[in-house]
Amino acid sequence: MLPEFKFIYLTSSIEEILGYDLEIHYTNANLPFEIIHPDDLHIQKSKIDKNSDFSKAFCARFKHKDGHYVWIEDFLVPTYNENGDLVSVSGFSRDITERKKLEKMLEEQNKLLEMDVTAEIKANKIMENTLKKQEELLVNISHELKTPLNVISATAQLLEMYYMDDSIINKKDIFIKYFKSIKLNTYRLSKLINNIVDSSKIEAGFFQLNLLNVNIVNVVEEIVMSVTSFVKIKGLNIIFDTDTEEKIIACDPEKIERIMLNLISNATKFSNDNGEIFVNVKDMNEWIEISVEDNGIGIEEKKMDIIFDRFEQADKSLSRNAEGTGIGLSLVKSIALLHGGSINVESEYGKGSKFTVTLPAGAVAKENMIYDRNIKNKDERIRIEFSDVYF
Structure with a gap:
């Protein structure tokens, strides 16, 4: 050549x-x-x-x-x-065509092996994070369970002591006070257990909605009116506003109540004295927006991405200002998603937060007539949801 x-x-x-x-x-x-x-x-x-x-x-x-x-x-x-x-x-x-084919095959196998190794590393990392979260969850739930149990146990022992020395008759006011303490802490236990059970049902796919065509404006307004006295005990003012008087949508009223009570109780927990909570319903034609806004302590920007994760909290310390397992907002998000909606949060640390739930405005052709809102006492449902607010 x-x-x-x-x-x-x-x-x-x-x-x-x-x-x-x-x-x-x-x-x-x-x-x-x-x-x-x-x-x-x-x-x-x-x-x-x-x-x-x-x-x-x-x-x-x-x-x-x-x-x-x-x-x-x-x-x-x-x-x-x-x-x-x-x-x-x-x-x-x-x-050397066959050799090149073998080299290419080996290269592809090595890439697959590298991918497998990378996937294994990622899986191990996920498992490590999962185990860490589970450990945090056990510590957190243990704390949440022990606190009300210790209060109930100590109160029961004290009442037993009063009963044994026949002095309980002269301590009626103290008896009423401790009785309320026992009841409040049983509510806290009920809330924790309900949240864990419902969270597990959602994860397993067994959490169902009972859809009815209702005026969502009335549903939200009734909830706000029902919690007004509980919010005022904390020295706060709650304000309801809407741009429409009627908006019929398909929803599960009890689950919507669960969403609203959770968001309002959170706003109550993390608001300062003399603060205000604003609940607003906005008609977006094909959608309805329900927002709960407070001027409380707000959420740090670096923690905004985790607050809707199961068992995550903006403040994980056991000495935080308010109690909670971090399950509530995860449930709220799951319920909103089951309705075909969504939830988002806007917050400025030190100035307050705004949670907005968006729900589709469609109706169902056939309502679930099994639903009965009177099965549970509404006041008791509110007390359970507000049990960790310390009213």
């Missing part, structure tokens, strides 16, 4: 590899670039570059007579003139 890409002599082995009668077609002719893979033209050209490293093999793809490409490995020896110019190269070639 000359520097001008002309063949001087070709062995029969090349013809066997490519299927061409190259000695007839290409001897003393320009090298047919059309038979070289476009990506390998630079390799072919390097064969007549005097600066090339001829101690290494040249590997390039050539088109076979049948149309497919064949990998050929050339081992070449250069010949130079007295001026140091490259005048010719000679050597031998061999078909």
Whole structure:
């Protein structure tokens, strides 16, 4: 092969590899670039570059007579003139197509192995984070369970002592106070158990909605009116507003009540004295927006992404200002999603937060008549949801 890409002599082995009668077609002719893979033209050209490293093999793809490409490995020896110019190269070639296929297969297997290793590392990381969360959950729930249980146990022992020395008759006021304490802490236990059970039902897919076509404005307003006295005990003012008097949508009123009580109780817990809570219903035609806004302590920006995660809290310390397991907002999000809606939060640390639930405004053709809102006492449901507010 000359520097001008002309063949001087070709062995029969090349013809066997490519299927061409190259000695007839290409001897003393320009090298047919059309038979070289476009990506390998630079390799072919390097064969007549005097600066090339001829101690290494040249590997390039050539088109076979049948149309497919064949990998050929050339081992070449250069010949130079007295001026140091490259005048010719000679050597031998061999078909390494099968080797290249094996190399490619090995490369793909290595990539798959790397992917498997990466996936395993990620899985281990997820498992590690899950175990860490489970550990935090156990510590948190243990604290949440022990606190009301300790109060109930201590109160029961004290009342028993009064009973044994017949002094309980003279301590009626103290008896009433401790009785309220026991009841409040049983509510706290009920809330914790209800949240854990419902959270597990949602995760298992057994949490169902009982849909009715109701005026969502009335549902939300009734809830606000029902909690007004509880909010005022904390020195707060709650304000309800709406831009429409009637909006019929398909929803589960009890579950909507659960959402509202959770959001309002959170706003109550994390508001300062003399603060205000604003509950607003906004008609968005195809959607309805229900927002609960407070001017309390707010949420740090770095913790905004985790507050809707199960068992996550903006403040994980056991000495935080208000109690809770971190399940409530996760339930609120899940209930909103089950309705085909969503929830988002806006907050500025130190200035307050605004939670907005968006629900579709469609109705159902057939209501679930099994639903009965009078099954549970509404006042008791409110007391359970507000049990960790310390009213």
